[in-house]
Amino acid sequence: MAEALSAAQKAIGDFAPKLVELTDEVLFGDIWERPGLSKRDRSLITVTTLVALYRTDQLGFHLRRALENGLSKDELIEAVTHMAFYTGWPNAMTAITQLKDIVNSGETHR
Amino acid sequence: MAEALSAAQKAIGDFAPKLVELTDEVLFGDIWERPGLSKRDRSLITVTTLVALYRTDQLGFHLRRALENGLSKDELIEAVTHMAFYTGWPNAMTAITQLKDIVNSGETHR
Amino acid sequence: MAEALSAAQKAIGDFAPKLVELTDEVLFGDIWERPGLSKRDRSLITVTTLVALYRTDQLGFHLRRALENGLSKDELIEAVTHMAFYTGWPNAMTAITQLKDIVNSGETHR
Amino acid sequence: MAEALSAAQKAIGDFAPKLVELTDEVLFGDIWERPGLSKRDRSLITVTTLVALYRTDQLGFHLRRALENGLSKDELIEAVTHMAFYTGWPNAMTAITQLKDIVNSGETHR
Amino acid sequence: MAEALSAAQKAIGDFAPKLVELTDEVLFGDIWERPGLSKRDRSLITVTTLVALYRTDQLGFHLRRALENGLSKDELIEAVTHMAFYTGWPNAMTAITQLKDIVNSGETHR
Amino acid sequence: MAEALSAAQKAIGDFAPKLVELTDEVLFGDIWERPGLSKRDRSLITVTTLVALYRTDQLGFHLRRALENGLSKDELIEAVTHMAFYTGWPNAMTAITQLKDIVNSGETHR
Numbered sequence: 001m002a003e004a005l006s007a008a009q010k011a012i013g014d015f016a017p018k019l020v021e022l023t024d025e026v027l028f029g030d031i032w033e034r035p036g037l038s039k040r041d042r043s044l045i046t047v048t049t050l051v052a053l054y055r056t057d058q059l060g061f062h063l064r065r066a067l068e069n070g071l072s073k074d075e076l077i078e079a080v081t082h083m084a085f086y087t088g089w090p091n092a093m094t095a096i097t098q099l100k101d102i103v104n105s106g107e108t109h110r
Numbered sequence: 111m112a113e114a115l116s117a118a119q120k121a122i123g124d125f126a127p128k129l130v131e132l133t134d135e136v137l138f139g140d141i142w143e144r145p146g147l148s149k150r151d152r153s154l155i156t157v158t159t160l161v162a163l164y165r166t167d168q169l170g171f172h173l174r175r176a177l178e179n180g181l182s183k184d185e186l187i188e189a190v191t192h193m194a195f196y197t198g199w200p201n202a203m204t205a206i207t208q209l210k211d212i213v214n215s216g217e218t219h220r
Numbered sequence: 221m222a223e224a225l226s227a228a229q230k231a232i233g234d235f236a237p238k239l240v241e242l243t244d245e246v247l248f249g250d251i252w253e254r255p256g257l258s259k260r261d262r263s264l265i266t267v268t269t270l271v272a273l274y275r276t277d278q279l280g281f282h283l284r285r286a287l288e289n290g291l292s293k294d295e296l297i298e299a300v301t302h303m304a305f306y307t308g309w310p311n312a313m314t315a316i317t318q319l320k321d322i323v324n325s326g327e328t329h330r
Numbered sequence: 331m332a333e334a335l336s337a338a339q340k341a342i343g344d345f346a347p348k349l350v351e352l353t354d355e356v357l358f359g360d361i362w363e364r365p366g367l368s369k370r371d372r373s374l375i376t377v378t379t380l381v382a383l384y385r386t387d388q389l390g391f392h393l394r395r396a397l398e399n400g401l402s403k404d405e406l407i408e409a410v411t412h413m414a415f416y417t418g419w420p421n422a423m424t425a426i427t428q429l430k431d432i433v434n435s436g437e438t439h440r
Numbered sequence: 441m442a443e444a445l446s447a448a449q450k451a452i453g454d455f456a457p458k459l460v461e462l463t464d465e466v467l468f469g470d471i472w473e474r475p476g477l478s479k480r481d482r483s484l485i486t487v488t489t490l491v492a493l494y495r496t497d498q499l500g501f502h503l504r505r506a507l508e509n510g511l512s513k514d515e516l517i518e519a520v521t522h523m524a525f526y527t528g529w530p531n532a533m534t535a536i537t538q539l540k541d542i543v544n545s546g547e548t549h550r
Numbered sequence: 551m552a553e554a555l556s557a558a559q560k561a562i563g564d565f566a567p568k569l570v571e572l573t574d575e576v577l578f579g580d581i582w583e584r585p586g587l588s589k590r591d592r593s594l595i596t597v598t599t600l601v602a603l604y605r606t607d608q609l610g611f612h613l614r615r616a617l618e619n620g621l622s623k624d625e626l627i628e629a630v631t632h633m634a635f636y637t638g639w640p641n642a643m644t645a646i647t648q649l650k651d652i653v654n655s656g657e658t659h660r
Contacts, residue, residue, distance in 0.1 A: 012643075015650045018474070019631045019642060026466060027195050027639065034458070036188035041154065045189050048155045049196040052162035054385065055604065055640040057647075078146035079155050081349045085137050086159040088308040089357065090385040092349060093342075097387075100345045122313075125320045128364070129301045129312060136356060137309065144348070164495065165274065165310040167317075191459045198638040199467065200495040202459060203452075207497075210455045232533075235540045238584070239521045239532060246576060247415050247529065254568070256408035264371065265378045265409055269416040272382035275494065275530040277537075298366035299375050305357050306379040384605065411569045418528040419577065420605040422569060423562075427607075430565045467635050476628035484591065485598045485629050489636040492602035518586035519595050525577050526599040 007061075043069040044079065051080065051095045052087045063099050073103050117171075153179040154189065161190065161205045162197045169208050183213050227281075263289040264299065271300065271315045272307045283319050293323050337391075373399040374409065381410065381425045382417045393429050403433050447501075483509040484519065491520065491535045492527045503539050513543050557611075593619040594629065601630065601645045602637045613649050623653050 008023045032042055043066035050059045066076060076099055084092035118133045142152055153176035160169045176186060186209055194202035228243045252262055263286035270279045286296060296319055304312035338353045362372055373396035380389045396406060406429055414422035448463045472482055483506035490499045506516060516539055524532035558573045582592055593616035600609045616626060626649055634642035 012646050012650060015653075016627050016631060016646050019627075019634060019646060022466070022631070022634070023639070026462070031192055031195060034188065037185055037192065041185075041189070042192055044151065044154060045158045045193060046196055048158040049162045049193060049638075050640065052159045053197070053604070053638070053640070054383070055638075055644075056387070057606070057644050058640040075147055075151075077346050077349070078144065079151070081346060081352070082141055082147065082152055083155060083159060084349060084352070085141060085304075086156055086308050086310065087163070088306045088379075088383070088385075089353070090306065090380065090383070090388040094385075094387045096342050096346050096349060100342060103345075122316050122320060125323075126297045126301060126316045129297075129304060129316060132301070132304070132356070133309070136352070159308075160310065163274070163308070163310070164493070165308075165314075166497070167276070167314050168310040187456050187459075191456060191462070194459060194462070195634075196638045196640065198489075198493070198495075198636050199463070200490065200493070200498040200636065204495075204497050206452050206456050206459060210452060213455075232536050232540060235543075236517050236521060236536050239517075239524060239536060242521070242524070242576070243529070246572070251412055251415060254408065257405055257412065261374065261405075261409070262412055264374060265413060266416055268375045268378040269382045269413060269528075270530065272379045273417070273494070273528070273530070275528075275534075277496070277534050278530040295367055295371075298364065299371070302361055302367065302372055303375060303379060305361060306376055307383070384603070386607070407566050407569075411566060411572070414569060414572070415524075416528050416530065418526045418599075418603070418605075419573070420526065420600065420603070420608040424605075424607050426562050426566045426569060430562060433565075471632055471635060474628065477625055477632065481594065481625075481629070482632055484594060485633060486636055488595045488598040489602045489633060492599045493637070515587055515591075518584065519591070522581055522587065522592055523595060523599060525581060526596055527603070 038070075040070040043071055047071075047076070047095075048079065048083060051083055051091050054091050054094065056094060056098075059095065059098050060102060063095075063102050067102070073099075148180075150180040153181055157181075157186070157205075158189065158193060161193055161201050164201050164204065166204060166208075169205065170212060173205075173209050173212050177212070183209075258290075260290040263291055267291075267296070267315075268299065268303060271303055271311050274311050274314065276314060276318075279315065279318050280322060283315075283322050287322070293319070368400075370400040373401055377401075377406070377425075378409065378413060381413055381421050384421050384424065386424060386428075389425065389428050390432060393425075393432050397432070403429075478510075480510040483511055487511075487516070488519065488523060491523055491531050494531050494534065496534060496538075499535065499538050500542060503535075503542050507542070513539075588620075590620040593621055597621075597626070597645075598629065598633060601633055601641050604641050604644065606644060606648075609645065609648050610652060613645075613652050617652070623649075 008020045008028075013020050032039070043062065046062050047059070047066050049055075050062055063076065067073065071079075077096065080092050080095045080099065083095075118130045118138075123130050142149070153172065156172050157169070157176050159165075160172055173186065177183070187206065190202050190205045190209065193205070228240045228248075233240050252259070263282065266282050267279070267286050269275075270282055283296065287293065297316065300312050300315045300319065303315075338350045338358075343350050362369070373392065376392050377389070377396050379385075380392055393406065397403065401409075407426065410422050410425045410429065413425075448460045448468075453460050472479070483502065486502050487499070487506050489495075490502055503516065507513065517536065520532050520535045520539065523535075558570045558578075563570050582589070593612065596612050597609070597616050599605075600612055613626065617623065621629075627646065630642050630645045630649065633645075
C-alpha cells in the first residue's frame with residue numbers, strides 16, 4: 001500500500017495531518033487489508049460508489065487501482081453498463097469515458 | 111427471474127406498462143443475464159449503488175436478492191463497513207440496520 | 221396559491237416564520253406566478269427535480285399539484301419512464317409507486 | 331437522431347458496445363421517440379435532471395439539444411431560476427453559466 | 441460519549457463489530473473529542489451535512505445532540521433557513537419538520 | 551457584500567436578471583445579513599453544504615469567503631476531517647485539496 005500512503009502524504013501530508021493519518025492507517029492500512037473481502041471486491045465496490053456518486057476527481061485513481069487489483073477491463077465495462085440502470089446514464093457515460101482514457105493510455109498509478 | 115418479473119408486474123404492470131417492459135425485458139431479462147459478470151457481482155454492485163445513493167425503498171429487495179445470489183451475510187457486512195468511508199457513515203448505518211433486520215427475520219423475497 | 225400558503229403556515233408558521241415568509245412570498249408568491257413559464261411546465265420541472273433527488277417527503281404534494289396544474293396522469297407516467305434512464309431505476313420506481321397511489325385514491329391536495 | 335447515435339458511437343462505440351447499443355436503440359431510438367411526451371418536454375425534464383444532479387459533463391450537450399428541440403433561451407433561464415429553489419443555488423449557478431456560454435457562442439451540437 | 445457508544449452497540453454491536461468499533465473508537469472516541477473544533481461546531485456541521493444529503497434516518501439523532509451540544513433552537517432554525525438556498529427547499533422543509541417535532545416533544549436522546 | 555453582488559452581476563447580470571436579483575437582494579442582501587447566526591457560522595454551514603454535495607465549482611469562492619468571515623485555516627481543516635466520516639472520503643479529499651491551493655496561493659476573493 002506504499003504508493004497509496006505516499007499519494008496522500010505527498011498531496012496533503014503537512015497540510016492536514018490527521019486526515020492523512022486516518023487515510024493511511026485506518027482506511028488503507030486497516031480496512032483495505034481486512035481478509036473478509038478480497039481486494040478485487042473492495043475495488044469493485046469502491047469504483048461503484050464513485051460512479052454512483054459522480055465523484056469525478058477520485059474515479060481515475062480507483063479505476064487504475066481496480067485494474068491492478070485484478071478486475072479486467074471487460075468486467076469494469078460490464079459493471080458500468082449494469083450500473084447505468086441504477087445510477088442513471090450520465091454517471092455511466094462519465095465513467096466509461098474515464099476508463100477508456102486509462103485503458104488507451106496504458107496508465108497505471110504506480 | 112420469474113419472481114422479479116412478477117414483482118414489477120404486480121406492483122405497476124397496468125399502470126406503467128412501458129416501464130415494466132423495460133424492467134422485465136431489458137434490465138432483468140437482458141442485463142442481469144449477461145455472462146460478462148456473475149450474478150453475485152451484479153448483486154454486489156447493485157447493493158453498493160443503492161447504499162451509496164441512500165435509495166432506502168429499494169435496498170431491502172436487493173439485499174435479499176444478494177443473499178440469494180451467493181453473497182454471504184459476512185461479505186455484505188464487510189462491504190458496508192468498507193463503504194462507510196466512501197459513502198459516509200449515515201448510509202452505512204441505514205444499510206446495516208436493514209441488513210440486520212433481513213438476516214434476523216430469515217426473510218427472502220421468494 | 222391560498223392552499224399552498226396555508227400548508228406552509230399551518231405546518232411551520234409559528235416555528236420558522238422567515239422560512240414560511242420566503243416560501244409564501246418569494247417561492248409561491250413570486251417565482252411560481254411569473255409569466256415566463258407556464259404552471260404546467262413549472263410543475264413538470266419541480267416533479268422532475270424531486271424525482272431526480274429522491275425527495276420522497278415532498279414528492280406526493282407536487283405530484284398532486286402537477287395533476288391540478290394540467291399535467292395528465294399519462295404524461296407523468298411517460299416522464300417518469302423517460303427519467304428512469306437519467307436518474308436511475310430506483311427513483312423511477314419510487315415515483316411511479318407514489319403516483320399510482322395518488323391516482324388510485326383520487327386524492328388532490330385541495 | 332443520427333447525430334446522437336454517432337456521438338455515442340464515436341466516443342465509445344468499440345470500447346463499450348452494449349452501452350452504446352442501449353444508448354442508441356433503447357434510450358434515443360425508442361424512449362426519446364415515443365409520442366406520449368413531446369421532444370421539447372423530454373428536453374425540459376432531461377435538462378432539469380442534469381441540473382438537479384449536478385451532472386456537469388453531460389449538461390452542455392443537453393442544453394444545446396434543448397434549444398434545438400424548441401425550448402427558448404428565455405424559457406431555459408426561467409426554468410433554471412425556478413429550479414434554484416428546489417436544487418439549491420449552486421446547481422443553478424453552474425447551469426446558468428454553461429447556458430450563457432452556449433448561447434453566446436452560438437453553438438449547437440450538430 | 442457513553443450514550444452514543446451504547447447506541448451503536450445496542451443497535452448493531454454483535455452484528456457488525458468492526459463498524460461499531462470504528463464508530464465508537466474513531467468517530468466518537470477520537471474525532472468528536474479533538475480540541476480543534478468545539479462540540480457545538482461539530483454538531484453544526486454534522487447537522488448541516490445530514491440536511492444537505494437528506495439523510496432522514498440519522499437527522500433526528502443529531503438534531504437532539506445539537507441541542508445538547510449548545511446550539512439553540514433558534515440557531516438551528518436560522519441555519520435551516522439559510523441552508524434552504526444551498527440545499528434546496530425540500531431538504532429545509534424535512535429538516536424543519538423534524539426539528540419542530542423534537543422541540544415540541546421536549547425529547548432528548550439521553 | 552458589495553464584492554458578492556458584483557460577482558453575480560458581472561457573471562450573469564444581463565443574462566439572468568431575476569436570478570441575480572434573488573442572489574443579490576434575497577440571498578446575500580437579506581439572509582446572509584440576518585442577526586440570528588454569525589457570518590462565521592453562515593460560512594461554516596455554507597462550506598459544509600458545498601463539501602457534502604460535492605459542488606466543486608462553488609467551493610473555492612466560499613472557502614475564501616469563510617477565511618474572510620473569521621474561520622481559520624485550522625478550523626476549516628478540522629471541519630473537513632470531521633466531515634469525511636459523514637460525507638465520505640472523496641468529498642473531504644476534494645475539499646482539502648482546494649483549501650490547500652487557496653491557502654498556499656494567499657488568494658482571497660476581493
